[in-house]
Amino acid sequence: MPSVASKQYSDDVSLLVLLLDTNPLFWSNTSITFSQFLSHVLAFLNAVLGLNQLNQVVVIATGYSSCDYIYDSSLTSNHGNFESRGTGMPPLFASLLKKLEDFVTKDEELSREEGHEDRTPSCLLSGSLSMALCYIQRVFRSGHLHPQPRILCLQGSPDGPEQYVAVMNSIFSAQRLMVPIDSCYIGVQNSAFLQQASYITGGVHHTPKQLDGLFQYLTTIFATDLHSRGFVQLPKPIGVDFRASCFCHKKTIDMGYICSVCLSIFCEHHKKCSTCGSVFGQSKLDEASSVSDKKRKAPHT
Amino acid sequence: MAGEQVEKRVKYKSSVKDPGTPGFLRIKEGMLLFVPNDPKSDSKLKVQTQNITQKFTKEGSNKPPWLNLTIKQLLGRSHIFEFENYPDMHACRDFITALGKSDEEPKKAAVLTSTEQLSIKELEIRFKLLRENSELQRLHKQFVESKVLTEDEFWATRKKLLGKDSIRKSKQQLGLKSMMVSGIKPSTDGRTNRVTFNLTPEIIFQIFAEKPAVRQAFINYVPSKMTEKDFWTKYFRAEYLYSTKNTAVAAAEAAEDEELAVFLKPDEILARETRQKIRRVDPTLDMEADEGDDYSHLMDHGIQRDGTMDVVEPQNDQFKRSLLQDLNRHAAVVLEGRSIDVDSEDTRIVAEALTRVKQVSKGDGETTKDANQERLERMSRVAGMEDLQAPQNFPLAPLSIKDPRDYFESQQGNVVNVPGVAKGLKRNVHEAYGLLKESIVEIRATGLSDPLIKPEVSFEVFSSLTRTISTAKNIIGKNPRECFLDRLPKSTKDEVLHHWTSIQELPRHFWSSYPITTPYLHTKVGKLKDAMSNTYSKLDAMKESVQSDLRHQVSLLVRPMQQALDAAFQHYEADLQRRTAKSSGGERPNGYV
Numbered sequence: 001m002p003s004v005a006s007k008q009y010s011d012d013v014s015l016l017v018l019l020l021d022t023n024p025l026f027w028s029n030t031s032i033t034f035s036q037f038l039s040h041v042l043a044f045l046n047a048v049l050g051l052n053q054l055n056q057v058v059v060i061a062t063g064y065s066s067c068d069y070i071y072d073s074s075l076t077s078n079h080g081n082f083e084s085r086g087t088g089m090p091p092l093f094a095s096l097l098k099k100l101e102d103f104v105t106k107d108e109e110l111s112r113e114e115g116h117e118d119r120t121p122s123c124l125l126s127g128s129l130s131m132a133l134c135y136i137q138r139v140f141r142s143g144h145l146h147p148q149p150r151i152l153c154l155q156g157s158p159d160g161p162e163q164y165v166a167v168m169n170s171i172f173s174a175q176r177l178m179v180p181i182d183s184c185y186i187g188v189q190n191s192a193f194l195q196q197a198s199y200i201t202g203g204v205h206h207t208p209k210q211l212d213g214l215f216q217y218l219t220t221i222f223a224t225d226l227h228s229r230g231f232v233q234l235p236k237p238i239g240v241d242f243r244a245s246c247f248c249h250k251k252t253i254d255m256g257y258i259c260s261v262c263l264s265i266f267c268e269h270h271k272k273c274s275t276c277g278s279v280f281g282q283s284k285l286d287e288a289s290s291v292s293d294k295k296r297k298a299p300h301t
Numbered sequence: 302m303a304g305e306q307v308e309k310r311v312k313y314k315s316s317v318k319d320p321g322t323p324g325f326l327r328i329k330e331g332m333l334l335f336v337p338n339d340p341k342s343d344s345k346l347k348v349q350t351q352n353i354t355q356k357f358t359k360e361g362s363n364k365p366p367w368l369n370l371t372i373k374q375l376l377g378r379s380h381i382f383e384f385e386n387y388p389d390m391h392a393c394r395d396f397i398t399a400l401g402k403s404d405e406e407p408k409k410a411a412v413l414t415s416t417e418q419l420s421i422k423e424l425e426i427r428f429k430l431l432r433e434n435s436e437l438q439r440l441h442k443q444f445v446e447s448k449v450l451t452e453d454e455f456w457a458t459r460k461k462l463l464g465k466d467s468i469r470k471s472k473q474q475l476g477l478k479s480m481m482v483s484g485i486k487p488s489t490d491g492r493t494n495r496v497t498f499n500l501t502p503e504i505i506f507q508i509f510a511e512k513p514a515v516r517q518a519f520i521n522y523v524p525s526k527m528t529e530k531d532f533w534t535k536y537f538r539a540e541y542l543y544s545t546k547n548t549a550v551a552a553a554e555a556a557e558d559e560e561l562a563v564f565l566k567p568d569e570i571l572a573r574e575t576r577q578k579i580r581r582v583d584p585t586l587d588m589e590a591d592e593g594d595d596y597s598h599l600m601d602h603g604i605q606r607d608g609t610m611d612v613v614e615p616q617n618d619q620f621k622r623s624l625l626q627d628l629n630r631h632a633a634v635v636l637e638g639r640s641i642d643v644d645s646e647d648t649r650i651v652a653e654a655l656t657r658v659k660q661v662s663k664g665d666g667e668t669t670k671d672a673n674q675e676r677l678e679r680m681s682r683v684a685g686m687e688d689l690q691a692p693q694n695f696p697l698a699p700l701s702i703k704d705p706r707d708y709f710e711s712q713q714g715n716v717v718n719v720p721g722v723a724k725g726l727k728r729n730v731h732e733a734y735g736l737l738k739e740s741i742v743e744i745r746a747t748g749l750s751d752p753l754i755k756p757e758v759s760f761e762v763f764s765s766l767t768r769t770i771s772t773a774k775n776i777i778g779k780n781p782r783e784c785f786l787d788r789l790p791k792s793t794k795d796e797v798l799h800h801w802t803s804i805q806e807l808p809r810h811f812w813s814s815y816p817i818t819t820p821y822l823h824t825k826v827g828k829l830k831d832a833m834s835n836t837y838s839k840l841d842a843m844k845e846s847v848q849s850d851l852r853h854q855v856s857l858l859v860r861p862m863q864q865a866l867d868a869a870f871q872h873y874e875a876d877l878q879r880r881t882a883k884s885s886g887g888e889r890p891n892g893y894v
Contacts, residue, residue, distance in 0.1 A: 022737065024730060027737055028732065034741070039748075064730070090748075101742070104734060104737050108734040111734075208762075210758060210762060212754070212755070213759055214754075217766075220762070220766060235769045235770050
């Protein structure tokens with residue numbers, strides 16, 4: 001006889017893991033302020049939790065030098081003893097904001113310790129993706145009845161090409177686990193990582209044009225659970241930017257050299273692969289020209 | 302030889318025991334005709350001499366002059382003609398053989414001529430392929446008939462398609478049935494005491510493969526001592542005796558009839574073979590291989606075929622056979638597979654072929670001296686004691702443990718570190734963090750913004766999203782799985798697909814002709830280039846003719862095809878230039894185009 005819990009379990013129970021971009025370098029010069037952005041996001045989270053009693057939400061903050069879990073709706077300690085400060089926040093999110101503040105402080109300290117500031121002003125996407133996937137893997141192992149997980153990446157910072165390898169690894173793990181990665185990019189340039197992530201894992205990628213309508217975008221596109229996506233039309237991007245970054249200089253390249261053993265990408269010809277150490281032979285173009293010269297010479301003699 | 306005929310008075314017997322119907326045997330030209338004297342009897346026979354194999358009784362033996370004709374198509378039914386005297390029989394026999402030979406010669410001539418050109422069979426395969434695959438036919442028509450490619454070139458790349466049938470025939474061998482020979486149950490009719498066994502060539506092959514003693518006996522006894530039918534009768538009598546488990550009766554009958562005894566005794570040849578095999582097994586590797594593995598002598602504690610226990614007197618021991626023995630032998634033979642390919646009906650030929658194969662394999666296995674030497678070496682190698690051996694100095698490859706930090710640091714990339722900018726950036730970061738924290742404090746104080754979102758903004762967002770989705774639908778299609786090609790009109794779609802296949806075919810021949818070393822290749826390349834430019838212009842025309850809303854997609858489809866053709870053209874031009882430069886610049890040797 002099925003238990004009450006399983007009876008309540010319908011197809012559209014979802015676990016949403018939200019990767020929130022808290023890169024200060026990005027937020028210091030945007031059209032939308034961080035507080036406005038947060039209010040859109042928090043309302044969206046509330047809406048997702050309201051769609052189904054069994055829905056779960058996990059928020060991971062993607063900082064400049066670190067990432068951390070900020071909020072988990074399945075924990076009961078959320079409604080702890082928080083004095084309601086003023087009229088503002090519903091107690092549900094008070095803990096989230098508190099944790100977020102602590103996280104930002106910690107992140108600042110870490111970035112101060114780091115020293116070299118020669119990175120691109122990107123957020124640590126690879127770290128938060130890995131944390132999300134670990135959480136999801138734990139959920140998978142918790143038993144038969146679990147919500148369908150998906151990852152939503154809310155990002156505005158540009159891609160950091162030095163994270164290319166780690167991000168691609170996370171994307172392929174997500175593909176393996178059949179976890180779609182949705183991405184909402186609110187930055188200026190295009191993010192190739194997010195496009196590829198959504199394309200490969202079967203998620204939705206969208207770049208909202210109007211940032212003050214962010215809540216509308218979020219609820220229209222990203223609130224749909226996996227089951228409903230079978231019969232709901234979501235906006236699809238026309239093309240995907242599949243460019244990779246080379247392993248030697250971290251530049252984004254269109255054409256390059258690939259090691260046939262480990263598939264590492266290089267922008268210029270190397271004698272040896274730096275990842276796996278295999279030695280490359282002479283390139284075929286040089287060989288072919290020498291052979292054809294030899295052939296031409298033969299009838300002369 | 303043809304045109305003559307031989308006519309003799311004979312008695313026709315359908316089997317040895319048959320008394321025989323008297324009649325006339327007429328052989329002429331290619332036909333053999335038997336007409337019985339009595340018009341009412343129905344043993345008339347009319348056969349072509351090509352299909353006859355004949356056996357005859359020897360003159361010196363006491364048997365009457367018989368000519369035994371087996372007709373191939375009728376599955377080994379033998380027709381025995383009893384002649385009045387030996388010379389008659391010899392005449393008939395010679396005549397038939399002569400006819401047989403003359404039939405063979407024209408066949409040989411035909412074979413010689415057909416090997417020079419394509420065999421009809423291959424042509425048939427080609428036609429069949431063309432008929433079945435309309436795409437292939439279209440390609441063939443376009444290229445071969447317009448003389449762009451020759452037949453041979455067209456089929457050269459398709460050897461896999463052509464050779465499929467022949468390969469299938471030669472590579473896959475028919476295996477043996479796993480049903481055991483001893484499982485053949487005879488049919489009995491309840492009324493009389495007769496038991497009928499049905500023998501097919503398949504069964505005969507299996508019996509010969511499993512029991513070499515029977516095979517040897519066959520070669521020895523038939524047809525000198527007894528006819529084939531007698532032989533099989535005796536064999537099945539022995540089988541019957543086994544199945545009745547009456548060893549006393551078996552012993553008695555064996556004592557009477559020496560030929561029967563051959564079938565009843567354990568198989569000597571087999572025993573010899575297994576003993577040899579066991580000798581060759583290396584006991585150091587396989588500790589279990591010993592006398593107990595001689596399965597031909599295995600008596601499984603008296604358990605019979607149907608599971609009952611039986612006590613047997615020791616002198617009749619050899620007349621018993623156990624299920625294990627049968628199973629093991631049968632399994633060994635089935636796993637070996639068909640060792641010969643003889644498809645003959647003649648049991649004697651089968652038996653002889655099998656014996657030959659066994660002899661050959663025995664001969665191979667009898668390089669005992671070398672085998673022994675090898676075994677001794679192997680044993681000494683395996684049994685060597687490490688601490689008593691000389692130290693082996695293998696050349697060492699030095700370990701290269703790289704500093705892992707190198708790898709991680711290389712991930713950071715080489716970026717120039719400008720100190721001034723860095724300081725500025727640091728300050729900037731600090732400020733940014735401050736701003737961020739302020740925002741968080743602010744929202745904690747004020748709560749969610751109210752209203753969260755303005756209705757006009759929301760409406761705008763909705764409409765833009767709807768627009769995006771509907772335009773995407775028009776471009777990509779309603780169903781994400783729907784292929785763009787299906788939206789094209791059928792003729793265009795076919796044309797596109799056909800061009801695609803021709804773009805795969807032509808450049809393949811084009812690129813394989815480079816570098817050009819003979820005038821033949823030169824003309825071939827020229828023809829291919831013309832065909833390719835033809836295709837190119839057709840693609841252009843198609844792009845223009847398509848409807849406007851599909852035009853973009855079609856041009857996207859066509860673009861890679863045209864790019865491939867462009868690459869080929871480029872190469873052709875470059876090569877031509879190089880040649881003209883070379884021929885005008887350097888000396889011109891003989892024979893070089």
